[in-house]
Amino acid sequence: MFKTWWPFEWIVALRFLREGRLQTMFIVAGVALGVGVIVFMSALMTGLQMNFIARVLSAQGHIQLLPPRELARPLRGGTDAPAGSLEGAIVQAPLQRLKSIDQWQAVAAQIRRMPEVLMVSPLAGGSALVVRGSASRAVTVSGIDPALYYPVVDLPGKIARGTSALGGSDILIGTELATDLGVNVGDKLRLSTVAAGTGDADSTLTVAGIFDLGNKGANARSTFVALRTAQSLLALPGGVTSLDVTVRDVYAAEVVAQRITAATGVQADSWIKNNAELFTAIAAQSTSNNAIRFFVGLSVAFGIASVLAVVVVQKSREIGILRAMGISQGQVMRVFLLQGGLLALAGSMAGSALGAGVLTLWQRSAHTADGTPLFALVLAPSLFAEALALATVTGLLAALAPARRAARLDPVVAIRG
Template sequence: MFPQRLPFEWIVALRFLREGRLQTLFIITGVAIGVAVIVFMSALMAGLQSNFIQRVLSTSAHIELLPPQQVSRPLQAGAQAASGVQVASIVQAPMQRVRSIDQWQAVAAQVQAMPQVLVVAPVAAGSALVVRGSATRALSLTGIVPASYFRIVNLSDKLVRGSTRLNGGDILIGTELAAELGVDVGDKLRLTAGTGASVATSTLTICGIVDLGNKGANLRGGFVALRTAQFLLGLPGGVSSLEMTVRDVYAAETVAQAITAATGVEANSWITTNAQFFTAVSAQTTANTAIRFFVGLSVAFGIASVLAVVVVQKSREIGILRAMGISRGQILRLFLLQGGVLALGGAVLGSGLGAAGLALWQRMAKNADGSALFPLVMDPMLFASALLLATVTGLLAAFAPARSAARLDPVVAIRG
């Protein structure tokens, strides 16, 4: 029995569903499986992409502002020989030396004022030679202001031992370089940078050892205070780049183009510098969308086919209802309600199955050290969108059978 307060269409729709229990069970199960696949795959892909992007951006900025490249120049102007033959100019590509961004403080303030930008950090980076006794190694030297740079690349989270304090005489090095040189926290290193008459040398104390998550970076990476790097690299008061983070990592290229247009300084986003990776992420997103589309399509056809069968089975009842004065609009709503109820019921069950599958995956998929393979976030919006999508799909799928039922001629339907 159904409550008397329910509208007529609801009472008849629920009665039709109850009478066709087996069909109702099958279609709800089918919808549930489809929604579970959508929820599970969407959460899995979102977690995988978030993990990839976090790994890529954990050691680099979203956008980097760089000084202009030095252009090629002719070593010999074109001239005409005595024989009348034109001699071509000799053009040589210049060596790119470390240069500072012109008026970088004003540029940094202008960029920081943009609403899309979160953090701007000045960086002085270049090559140096590190000496320890008779051992020498090439070093990729990065001069930073810890207060701002650590908000972009949090070296505190990568610290293995020691401290991340960076005074004028301190240096942070990678684990591989420390092993190669046989040094530890508190030991001294002599750094040399520059060429010719502009060679600068400084003796620094290792204040900490970090693991940057990459063997090459751990072998070549070194971090010092900004003023120390400026002295070693011959950049008094200058910086070689401005690094920044933005609110939306996927909009980094758009923001970079806006920064270039506003400041005239070259801005490279992580999307440009990691083009192949970003292409792979975009391909994953496209594949996930295609999976959801085809699963939703199969659900729609399943609901439509079941309701089409119901129209044939219940044609006599529909004819009687029409003869009793029920309008075509009510018949139309009756079948639309059936499609919506089937889809919503399957979506609720499927969301539960999807959540259970995600919890099982989180429990079973482990790294070698026993930690989770990557974090999965149970986003309530994902479940809400799955419920809404399934319900709308059910209503759309029910429209054709509902329209067919509403158009039945009562006399023909009663005669069978």
């Protein structure tokens, strides 16, 4: 039979908590509610942001590299003309032609070597006319290499009918376009383009799959073909019009894009830049979530501090006796710091369980009109660990002032009451 010896500070702290059971229960319940709110709001905001980002990036890469825009070069005057004079009074921007990224293979290889980059996928895209019988629709044709493009954009996961496999004579179309043209998997379509300087080009392709991007407009105008097929139709032999890049940290996409531009000289637009308003909304959500956590933590701290301040008044005689028996000021401080830490730890554990339960209940009950969940909530262990650590540190800090007050009590005055 072994006997466990507890440190003196633990014995006194636990005894004070047991003697004030009602106060202890109320403060633990208050801390639990506060931590439960923090856990619920944090998980909800994180899930909402992940859902927004997943929808934005469902049909595009994190970064898109484009060829430089063509700029007008105003003609200067002759040698006798004043410096800086222009021959024309009006300078108009030139019409942007479809062109390839210069030496794109070397650029792609250089980007792949960057540690922040996961995947680089070439794409040859342009405008085309899809024809079936007497019906025709203007569409955007995207030539892709499935092995490189599908890790960037999960097109196979959006296939409603057919397959995502692309041969040289295959085409993938959206559900809206398939309905408009009255076609299904296995039917033939004629894709026509007008390339500058080369005239018309057309090809008869077989519908291999029909996809649903979750956007009616995109489903009506988007088509995908093999990279070589698009290069032939758009008069881009061996060329590509963009490079789609995915990075390890989606929130660092703009920083990586600037590094790519500095290293290669190619225009790099991140999803953050292209969706500035959405990213601003996400940043505002993060700010509001942090504000909620701060004020909830502040209220928890005041609750713990107020209870311990009352305990100091109630136990002043006991504290005086302990001091008279030779207990140091440091030991008295540790008694109240332990109480604050234990109250916060117990409350945070109960609050984490409460938050997880509410999150589970909310996820089961919150559905869209078709019965699917609104968005996925990830109950990450790190969220609960952060909540436990935050609440415990808050409890210790809140107990600091009452602990110092208790340690400074004069033993004689405290005993006399």
